[in-house]
Amino acid sequence: MERREEVSRRPWYQEYLKGLWEENPIFRMLLGMCPTLAVTTSALNGLSMGLATTFVLTSTSLVVSIIRKLVPGQVRIATFTVIIATFVTVADLFLKAKFPAISKALGPYVPLIVVNCFILGRQEVFASKNPTGRSILDALGVGSGFIFALTLLGSIRELLGSGEVFGHEVIPGWHPWVVMILPAGAFLTLGFLVAAMNAIERTK
Amino acid sequence: MELLLIFVAAVLTNNFVLHYFLGICPFLGVSSRMETAVGMGLAVIFVMTLTATVTWLIYHHILVRFGLPFLEYVTFILVIASLVQIVEMFLRRFSPELYRALGIYLPLITTNCSILGLALFMVLREYDFIEGLVFGIGAGIGFTLVLTIMAGIREELAFADLPRAFRGAPITLITAGILALAFMGFSGLIRV
């Protein structure tokens, strides 16, 4: 079956804004959970991960939207993946060279951006069907949504885990909840956050 | 003994889902029904074992030999994508039922971080071939174990009067959180 060109007809700013809420990858679409849960032990880690992912997403969307008409349907997934993997390698080498501390904190989860479902998802759903400008806006929007989610989650976990946010003391004399840094804390916090987002969505 | 340690660690103490957060997307997606969970679990065990062997061979005999370790991500993802596609075709041919049930999740095994994570961890920890194989099987079994437990729980929860906001992913995440708390009981069982 031929793939149809389904150009989006939203106003351009909507292309960016929709990623923040209606198509927020974490809270609404529940994609890209692995890095979300793994690296959000602190707000800073969440933010860095978000930035790295947004870089990969935007670069990939750029390339894909340019070459979208050249890629045959059957091998499109493989092509997208290879492009993503390339940019992830770039990001990884960059972090290792310039921010070794962050690179160490994020550990193997930087290379795992390769398999972040929503990056591939955006290519499949959007970049492969839309012109370059729109695709970049879309990527930036979804990326921002991702950064927002990760930073929020990281902040909450850091706050409860140590009484600090971005390393600044927020609640003096806080007795740290070690569990927030552990996997269990990640699951519980995200679970409650998504539930809260559901509740907010419902009252709209 | 070393092999047993690797195995137990991969299944229980450092479970891929509950400790490394690998494979959360399919974990959330296919854990709602027991049959699909078991099918997916078996597919993952199979793919993981295969991946462990193939990536080990390629990494050590091609990338390292030619001094190209920086190509590992691209190579690994290529290998995994092809493997999954082969499994998919197999299923489609020999078990259309399972194929239909697993539906969109089969292509998602490609983007299942647990498979790539497995390859990466294997390289990172410098396992030899046999260790890598055991690690792959253990990780697959660990994934399937948690997936099955979760499916059992979720089939039960399907009948529960959950608060509306918690239905679906939130309750699954919270259950996984409690499960992670419970799995902490195994900590120290094997010191990795």
Added chain:
Amino acid sequence: MRSFRGGVHPPYNKVTQDRPIERVRPPERVVVPLSQHTGAPCEPSVEKGQEVQRGQKLGEAKAFISAPVHTPISGVVKEIAPHPHPVLGEALAVVVEGGGEMEDWPRGEVDPDSLEPEEIRMRVREAGVVGLGGAAFPTAVKLSPPEDKPIDTVILNGCECEPYLTADHRTMLERAEDCILGLRLVMRAVGAERGMIGVEANKPDAMEALRHASDGEVEVVPLKVKYPQGAEKMLIKAVLDREVPTGGLPMDVGVVVQNVGTAVAVAEAVRDGKPLIERVVTVAGEVGRPGNYLVPIGTPFSYLLEVAGGLQEGASQVVMGGPMMGIAQRSLEVPVVKGTSGVLALRALPYEEGNCIRCARCVDHCPMELMPTLFVKFAKGERWDLLERAHIMDCIECGSCAYVCPARIPIVHYIKLGKLKVRSLK
């Protein structure tokens, strides 16, 4: 003492067990439903305005699983129209107006060993005898087991495990000889060699009377006092240690079970040619004069309750049958039918369903060894496919699960609903 697994011990409240059976003066108007039994309704064989004599047939059984109905009083057919029915809600009934005193039916003579099985079956069928325990299955059908199911034992069910009810108890005590005669006629009809009577151990006087009447040819088996000891499958398990296979009938294990009241009806039908036009009914609970009454079929509940002293303050529910399995009535205009073993006036329980706490009391007490907790879960979740796989169709609706449920879940209600859905989806 012999018994089965599971079951419950509700307070028995058998206050009427010492009240002798008392004959009720027939009302001036009886309503005789044409469907008083399991199986096809019978067809009216009288016309409006026709004069009928006591014991005359009002409806003819055309189908195999069916039974004719007869008028308990002499009079005139007033109407053939739908009327309230205690089991079916509404059903076609023949209304006869007349009255007069009820006399004893003339007694005949019979030697049970001289009759051919076919003759017994025919007389039982003509008399419209059905199971008087409650389900009202046509007795003649039970007496005609297929060739490939040889019957070796007939068990008379004298358990009467439902609280309040004492009709069978009084029948065994006062009509012990007819019980034994009925049993021997049934044994001859089905070609069984062994006859047994299962009685709950709380009726020693009835057991004594039966033993005395039988001269030792039938075995009177005392059984543990436990509900539902009188359920057919439980009774067979307790008496013979045989298990009726799921979906099967007693004849699959070579057994025919008859209620003691039915045995008396069989005896009267064969010996005296008396049709089933009256039966013993226990009226108990919040009524002025609880007792065991011999009531013409077709007598409205309102009339019967008045005879029994009227409803007392606090009675808010009228149940046909026992409190464990009986049917709550919407109207007192429903008539006594052949399956009416009791009419109870009760204080209705409040409805206070809570959450299941999975305590498994229902599982532990289920005599059929089913999982009622699953039935509720699946019925609430509308998973009819799972309900069927959980063997809901094996449930005998004895109510033990709902009786013990601490969360007050009306489990039987969910089960009835589930069965209906499962059946309708087939």
Added chain:
Amino acid sequence: MEGRLVVAVSPHIRAEMDTRKVMMGVLISLVPGIVAGVWFFRWHALVLLASCLAGTLSAEASACILRKKPSTLGDLSAAVTGVLLAMVLPPTLPFWAAFLGGVVAVGVGKQVFGGLGQNIFNPALVGRAFLMAAFPVLMTTWVAPGPEAVTVATPLALMKFDHKATPLLDLLVGKVGGCMGETSALALLIGGLFLVLKGYADWRIPLSYLGTVAVLGAIPWAFRPDLYPSPMFHLLAGGLMLGAWFMATDPVTTPVTKVGRYMFGIGAGVLVVVIRLWGGLPEGVMYSILLMNAVTPLIDRYTVPVPFGGKR
């Protein structure tokens, strides 16, 4: 007779026991354990009890308000959770941590799953596991019974790390360090027997749980009595008595089938012995029960009994 007749499905009579009475029965049977706890740890125990109850009851009440449902405090299940939680916490735990534990127990352990009867994990143990992971230091600081709070190690820790056995009589009476309600095996045994004999809980789980621990514990001890504790020690030390009689018998989170209950007890027993002897932690009762809670749906699924008259 006035008014309309009531129609309802049979049965029209009911047994006395209702949910509230079941919960009350559990509370009553916990009394000996609580008395022992208060006797040994004085006001520490009372503060702990009050904080935990405040936590569980307020979480239950808030959940009902948030969900706009009638209050369920009356069924006493939140109170049972609160008392059980207090009994498995160290007596000197700060009151705010105990309160938090209570909130987590009912909030995360029960109400998000839909409330009474629908939770997968034992709420009190969820609360405790959370506190254990959140405040590992506070949760492993123990005091000796008596008016002066002297820091001590629990008998299980002494055994695990120093291979020192505590006299069995002390364990039985409860003159040892440990959680508020876990120290006196005797008091718990009395309460547990009451619970089971009065029919509030099923005897199968405690029996198979304790039996498995005793049998499995005896095997290594038979070979190296100098290194491994005796089965009696296994039974009396730590939280096993409380866990086996009161936590593992929580009907909501354990199997409904009889075979399933045996499996639950045996599984939990195996886990306790494995964690105690080879794990990094001295005690494994809580984890063993939580893990078996997780597999309870699977157990129930595969142990459905054959109905009467079915093929066996």
Added chain:
Amino acid sequence: MNPILVSVLSMGLLALAFAAILAVVNRKLAVQEDPRVEAVLEALPGANCGACGSASCRDMAERIVKGDAEPGACPVGGTESARRIAEILGLGEVEVVEKVAVVHCGATSEQKVKVAEYRGVKTCSAANLLGGEYACRYGCLGYGDCVRACGFGAIYMADGRPKVDVERCTGCGKCVQACPRGIITLEPYDRKRGETIFVACNNPDRAPAVRRVCEVGCIGCRMCARTSDNGAFYMDGNLAKVDYGKVYESGNWDEVVEKCPRKIIRMERAA
């Protein structure tokens, strides 16, 4: 050796190798699938609601392609999707009459005669086992099973009887299945006027019996049948019925509605 050359070479060779394997496997294990299934699936709404009786939209698409189901069988997709599917399958134009749910009981809880107090599970299907609290054995039980069954929020309870929001109703038929007394049916809807017309009673009994149980039940007076100019109203025994083939062509149904002595020929109008 030049690292760039080596990387290009090795990646290329690896890619080639895998491509070859895939190609072979693809050839060996190919599964024939009708491309039309994909196309039909696209034309369906994809809600996986199950209203059509199939397990999923994909299942439905397969059945339509096989010919086991009509192109218009999806109740939610309506005319638009039916037309597209017919196009895909080359069947040409298919007429689909849009239907909405109508409720054949219009009595409020005060108008129905109560005879009992019901204590049990508060759903219609459960209450129906015992007959509920009202005397009429054909009328609405009032516990709202249809409201819960509706996935589109198109039914709501007012004064103890269900009302249909014709704008939201998609005619999926879930409520029809949910009603244990079968008082809901799907009937054609007059798009032009934006309303439905129906008889709000389902009691086939004769007048005296109906009067005993309900203040507004159909008493079989034949007034509607006599008044109607084109025979759009007729009697089925003692119960008035609407012939939907004719009713929207009728010129005087306002008069028919007006003349009904029990006021049970009703209309549901789009808001």
